[in-house]
Amino acid sequence: QVQLVQSGAEVKKPGASVRVSCRASGYTFTGYYLHWVRQAPGQGLEWMGWINPNSGATNYAQKFQGRVTMTRDRSISTADMELSRLRSDDTAVYYCARDSGAYNNFDYWGQGTLVTVSS
Amino acid sequence: ESVLTQSPGTLSLSPGERATLSCRASESVSSSYLAWYQQKPGQAPRLLIYGASRRTTGIPDRFSGSGSGTDFALTISRLEPEDFAVYYCQQYGNSPTFGQGTKLEIK
Numbered sequence: 001q002v003q004l005v006q007s008g009a010e011v012k013k014p015g016a017s018v019r020v021s022c023r024a025s026g027y028t029f030t031g032y033y034l035h036w037v038r039q040a041p042g043q044g045l046e047w048m049g050w051i052n053p054n055s056g057a058t059n060y061a062q063k064f065q066g067r068v069t070m071t072r073d074r075s076i077s078t079a080d081m082e083l084s085r086l087r088s089d090d091t092a093v094y095y096c097a098r099d100s101g102a103y104n105n106f107d108y109w110g111q112g113t114l115v116t117v118s119s
Numbered sequence: 120e121s122v123l124t125q126s127p128g129t130l131s132l133s134p135g136e137r138a139t140l141s142c143r144a145s146e147s148v149s150s151s152y153l154a155w156y157q158q159k160p161g162q163a164p165r166l167l168i169y170g171a172s173r174r175t176t177g178i179p180d181r182f183s184g185s186g187s188g189t190d191f192a193l194t195i196s197r198l199e200p201e202d203f204a205v206y207y208c209q210q211y212g213n214s215p216t217f218g219q220g221t222k223l224e225i226k
Binding site: 035097100102 | 156
């Protein structure tokens with residue numbers, strides 16, 4: 001079965017960087033785009049960008065350009081998202097989600113990784 | 120990019136009642152790229168409906184989606200206790216956006 005398993009919770013200081021990992025299993029990793037979506041406490045869902053695990057091509061939401069980097073390692077079916085110059089308002093649960101392909105929706109999600117930014 | 124506005128913000132209903140959730144787009148959205156998700160506390164969102172009206176495998180048929188252009192709806196015909204959650208619509212034009220969510224709570 002399809003699974004996306006994310007790395008554990010992180011606590012970071014303002015100005016630091018954080019890297020969240022997403023390990024895929026149960027399907028062909030290179031066959032589906034992976035997106036990153038975040039959710040601040042008590043708030044809605046915010047799309048951050050996607051990565052094509054096959055080519056490594058990325059597309060970032062304008063809001064995060066210059067601060068976010070998405071990478072992948074095909075050998076271990078893992079995608080990473082690194083967010084730099086963290087601020088307190090980056091405190092959120094970060095999700096990876098698989099793009100279904102034909103309908104461009106998110107059919108499988110990771111369990112989420114809580115990133116807390118606090119001095 | 121199309122902005123999605125969901126209404127109402129909160130919907131208070133009783134089990135057995137019918138729920139209708141609205142999602143309005145600021146510009147026309149291809150029906151193929153309109154989806155609905157359910158999210159329960161502490162859980163990741165779950166895809167319910169894609170292509171505006173197609174149910175994901177395993178989703179009960181009391182859930183249905185409809186609409187086109189700028190107006191879409193999610194209907195739950197008879198509410199079960201497990202249906203009380205937050206619901207989000209999502210579109211994918213040039214890039215994905217989500218509505219702000221509708222909280223469906225027990226009356």
